[in-house]
Amino acid sequence: MSEQDKKISLATAQTWTQEWRSVESDYNSHNECNAFLIPVQDLQGVLAEIGANPGDDACVRAYLGVDPSTNEEKLIIVGTQKDRNGVYRDLLPNAADGDGGDGNSIWDFTKACPPMCDDRSSLN
Numbered sequence: 001m002s003e004q005d006k007k008i009s010l011a012t013a014q015t016w017t018q019e020w021r022s023v024e025s026d027y028n029s030h031n032e033c034n035a036f037l038i039p040v041q042d043l044q045g046v047l048a049e050i051g052a053n054p055g056d057d058a059c060v061r062a063y064l065g066v067d068p069s070t071n072e073e074k075l076i077i078v079g080t081q082k083d084r085n086g087v088y089r090d091l092l093p094n095a096a097d098g099d100g101g102d103g104n105s106i107w108d109f110t111k112a113c114p115p116m117c118d119d120r121s122s123l124n
Helices: 010-027 040-050
Strands: 035-037 060-067 072-082 088-090 111-113
Touching: 010 060, 010 072, 040 060, 040 072, 072 111
Parallel strands: none
Antiparallel strands: 035 111, 060 072, 072 088
């Protein structure tokens, strides 16, 4: 992950989402993840990729993942584009390193809750 631009590579995103799916069946029986703290920079970046004026039906998609090196939950954010059949397609980078020069990126600099929770929130 790049500390400067808050982007992760396609390969990292694939590893994290596969890790989530491989442990998901019993994950919550021994780990607690209630929410994610999402930096505005992530949201601004993905919205900029969709376009300055995306329209009323613009969407982003968030995937769940687990970084196997830290066992930390991740929320991986990508822009989408609706195709002519009404299906929202992920805007993914062409290159495995996440910077294919096509303007698409995969964003993650989220922090799981816990520990990054609001201890006064009625949602916890």
